[in-house]
Amino acid sequence: MTDLLLPVKNFITALKFITRGGKSYYAWLVFLLLLILWGVGAYIRQLDEGMILTNMRDQVSWGFYISNFTFLVGVAAAAVLLVIPAYLYNFKPIKEIVLLGEMLAITAIIMCLLFVIADLGRPERGWHILPIVGMMNFPASLLAWDVIVLNGYLAINCIAVFYVLYRLSIGREYKMSIIWPIVIISIPWAISIHTVTAFLYNGLSARPFWNASILAPRFIASALCSGPSIMIIIFQIVRKVSKIEISDTALFKIAELIAYAMGLNLFLFGAEVFKEFYSGSIHLAPMQYLYFGLHGHSNLVVWMWMAFIFNLTAFFLFLRPQTRENYFTLNLACILVIMGVYIEKGMGLIVPGFVPDVLGEIYEYGPSGIEKSVAIGVWALGALFFTLLLKFALPIYTGELRFKTPDPGDKK
Amino acid sequence: MDQKKNRDIHSRHIHRRTFLKGAALGLASMALPFGTADASVWEAFFQKHYREMSADDKRDVILRMEKEYAKAYDTKFNIKTTKPTPGVNFGYGLDVSRCIGCRRCVYACVNENNQSRDPQMHWITVLEFKKGERWVNVFEEAKKHYNPETVPEEGHFYLPVQCQQCENPPCVKVCPTQATWKEPDGIVVVDYNWCIGCRYCMAACPYGARRFNWAKPRVSKEELNPETHYLGNRPRYKGVVEKCTFCIQRTRENPGRYPACVEICPVGARKFGNLLDPKSEIRYCIENKRVFRLKEDLNTLPQFYYFFAS
Numbered sequence: 151m152t153d154l155l156l157p158v159k160n161f162i163t164a165l166k167f168i169t170r171g172g173k174s175y176y177a178w179l180v181f182l183l184l185l186i187l188w189g190v191g192a193y194i195r196q197l198d199e200g201m202i203l204t205n206m207r208d209q210v211s212w213g214f215y216i217s218n219f220t221f222l223v224g225v226a227a228a229a230v231l232l233v234i235p236a237y238l239y240n241f242k243p244i245k246e247i248v249l250l251g252e253m254l255a256i257t258a259i260i261m262c263l264l265f266v267i268a269d270l271g272r273p274e275r276g277w278h279i280l281p282i283v284g285m286m287n288f289p290a291s292l293l294a295w296d297v298i299v300l301n302g303y304l305a306i307n308c309i310a311v312f313y314v315l316y317r318l319s320i321g322r323e324y325k326m327s328i329i330w331p332i333v334i335i336s337i338p339w340a341i342s343i344h345t346v347t348a349f350l351y352n353g354l355s356a357r358p359f360w361n362a363s364i365l366a367p368r369f370i371a372s373a374l375c376s377g378p379s380i381m382i383i384i385f386q387i388v389r390k391v392s393k394i395e396i397s398d399t400a401l402f403k404i405a406e407l408i409a410y411a412m413g414l415n416l417f418l419f420g421a422e423v424f425k426e427f428y429s430g431s432i433h434l435a436p437m438q439y440l441y442f443g444l445h446g447h448s449n450l451v452v453w454m455w456m457a458f459i460f461n462l463t464a465f466f467l468f469l470r471p472q473t474r475e476n477y478f479t480l481n482l483a484c485i486l487v488i489m490g491v492y493i494e495k496g497m498g499l500i501v502p503g504f505v506p507d508v509l510g511e512i513y514e515y516g517p518s519g520i521e522k523s524v525a526i527g528v529w530a531l532g533a534l535f536f537t538l539l540l541k542f543a544l545p546i547y548t549g550e551l552r553f554k555t556p557d558p559g560d561k562k
Numbered sequence: 563m564d565q566k567k568n569r570d571i572h573s574r575h576i577h578r579r580t581f582l583k584g585a586a587l588g589l590a591s592m593a594l595p596f597g598t599a600d601a602s603v604w605e606a607f608f609q610k611h612y613r614e615m616s617a618d619d620k621r622d623v624i625l626r627m628e629k630e631y632a633k634a635y636d637t638k639f640n641i642k643t644t645k646p647t648p649g650v651n652f653g654y655g656l657d658v659s660r661c662i663g664c665r666r667c668v669y670a671c672v673n674e675n676n677q678s679r680d681p682q683m684h685w686i687t688v689l690e691f692k693k694g695e696r697w698v699n700v701f702e703e704a705k706k707h708y709n710p711e712t713v714p715e716e717g718h719f720y721l722p723v724q725c726q727q728c729e730n731p732p733c734v735k736v737c738p739t740q741a742t743w744k745e746p747d748g749i750v751v752v753d754y755n756w757c758i759g760c761r762y763c764m765a766a767c768p769y770g771a772r773r774f775n776w777a778k779p780r781v782s783k784e785e786l787n788p789e790t791h792y793l794g795n796r797p798r799y800k801g802v803v804e805k806c807t808f809c810i811q812r813t814r815e816n817p818g819r820y821p822a823c824v825e826i827c828p829v830g831a832r833k834f835g836n837l838l839d840p841k842s843e844i845r846y847c848i849e850n851k852r853v854f855r856l857k858e859d860l861n862t863l864p865q866f867y868y869f870f871a872s
Contacts, residue, residue: 199777199778200775200776200777200778200800200801201759201774201776201777201801202681202776202777204776206776207776208764208770208772208773208774209770211761211764211765211774212761212765266760269760269761270758270759270760270801271757271758271759271760271761271774271775271800271801271802271803272757272758272759272799272801272802273758274607275739275756275757275758275759276758278611278739278741278756278758279738279739279758284739285611285614285739285740285741285756286738286739286740287737287738287739287740290735290736291735291736291737291738291762292736293736293738293760293762294738297738350762351765353736354732354736354765354766355732355768355860355861356732356765356766356767356768356860357765432699432700432702435702503765504765506701506702507770508701508767508768508769508770509687509689509701509704509706509723509769509770510689510700510701510702510703510704511701511704511706511770
């Protein structure tokens with residue numbers, strides 16, 4: 151009887167840990183819940199009246215949702231920047247926090263899927279994309295590939311995180327023989343989610359701005375900047391509010407890696423700019439729209455220059471040991487990179503695919519109130535999910551939360 | 563004590579399960595059309611892909627749909643499922659030198675194909691170019707929303723664009739659910755009941771031929787064309803993609819009828835026929851005129867030819 155009750159008891163113990171917290175913790179939860187409700191409200195209106203409530207139209211048929219999706223795929227893929235030094239090079243300081251990176255990846259993928267669902271005209275038919283029950287167009291459609299790699303990556307990270315947590319929660323070390331194959335798969339898989347997402351745009355010959363081979367490499371370079379920058383900030387918050395210890399060395403090492411990734415990103419950007427402006431073919435139009443405006447349309451110009459300046463500044467801040475090992479300049483650089491890449495890999499990537507459109511029309515797009523509200527809802531949901539996940543995982547990590555096992559004699 | 567605890571947990575368990583069930587139902591009802599609780603909603607939800615349907619399946623689906631449409635539009639609909647004729651591959655010709663930019667084709671198409679009137683949707687886009695400007699592959703100088711007193715405007719010429727029914731259609735390749743495909747007679751069609759509305763096809767189309775139902779399509783009863791084809795002009799739904807089908811409901815008839823745009827054109831700029839028939843008018847045009855196709859560098863191989871008669 152007690153054996154049967156154990157899972158329930160353990161569940162209640164975990165629930166206690168998740169629901170216990172200070173005033174600021176509850177305030178944070180309530181704040182997020184309100185934002186989620188706000189987003190859900192907006193989404194219900196969109197379902198009811200249709201996507202006419204967004205500012206997307208036939209000319210610019212993808213917008214803010216797909217921009218956010220693209221950025222978040224990068225964040226998810228970036229967990230690999232922790233996995234490589236942690237497991238392949240056995241770099242101890244990072245090995246201790248790799249779990250957090252994987253948890254961020256899980257959160258980011260869930261947000262990605264939500265953004266794609268928000269973008270569907272008929273979300274209730276989503277099952278049509280599945281194999282067997284639906285009619286998945288595999289291997290022709292890159293969207294089918296994306297469904298596979300994103301869900302696969304989600305599964306891999308869920309298995310990795312929850313296996314380690316489970317072992318720790320019953321007071322045992324995880325077995326390397328189980329973790330190792332997961333790690334070996336997860337590294338190329340992380341690269342694949344971003345490559346496939348880049349190919350999704352890259353394969354469209356109708357859209358010259360996307361139809362450039364540099365797209366996938368640039369995706370990966372910029373992803374290895376934004377994701378780890380988010381992690382550096384989260385790690386500092388985590389070590390402040392919990393008992394978990396995260397060494398400075400780990401943070402500074404990540405910062406150094408971001409510098410290299412950003413260097414590569416800026417180089418690839420330069421290569422793209424050179425090719426477009428020097429050859430000056432008609433395919434220059436989207437680039438011109440982004441950085442100088444086209445026929446008087448210049449909604450994105452300010453943003454794109456901001457993104458460029460942010461990325462360049464952050465690159466130097468990350469590159470110099472003095473500035474990356476000073477928390478003020480380190481955090482400044484992280485925020486600059488997050489904003490810079492969010493603009494560049496978000497709206498700055500999706501919108502110029504459609505401006506000018508294939509028949510030369512220019513429709514200036516900016517997200518509507520509904521689109522912004524739904525996006526806020528998804529971000530809040532991601533934040534809530536990650537908070538609860540941390541609240542559950544951190545006590546296990548520090549040893550405060552231990553589950554009872556059926557056989558007491560088996561416990562260490 | 564122990565028993566009481568057990569009971570508590572048990573009741574909580576049931577509670578949670580009922581809650582989950584309620585939540586699932588709530589979610590499902592949110593996604594489904596409001597106010598229709600009968601079985602047909604579920605039949606529609608689980609409706610198979612058109613190409614997976616047996617003859618019996620098709621009959622059932624058509625019956626249900628005709629009922630749904632009759633209810634929604636207060637009109638009796640006839641939904642055909644006419645198959646392609648063997649030995650037929652449709653091709654289209656457009657004489658650029660004749661077109662006067664009157665847009666009669668645009669509106670004839672709307673009347674024939676039940677496009678939404680509010681918001682207004684057109685399948686044909688007529689581009690206006692200034693003579694002497696770049697045009698063949700650079701549409702940046704084109705004017706889509708030209709609006710003079712009379713056409714043709716002095717010093718201008720016109721280029722109507724619609725679905726090019728490519729032999730190598732990029733839209734079909736990218737569709738994640740195979741909701742759009744190319745029929746043996748060359749027509750690229752959409753199963754409006756299978757499309758999930760991801761709009762990947764719209765990003766892939768180099769001709770801007772695809773349209774999305776951003777809102778619920780509205781057509782008044784008087785304006786409806788009740789003679790329809792499943793893959794063609796039957797009324798569409800909110801949140802799905804649609805496009806020109808060479809008036810599949812007309813052209814697949816026996817004897818076939820011209821697409822509405824060909825029929826209406828006052829200057830005879832539009833030609834249509836069977837590419838496999840050596841005696842067809844379209845074959846004559848291709849073999850004897852100076853023809854070109856849009857964006858040939860993309861290798862989409864349109865079955866839509868532009869030519870100059872004079």
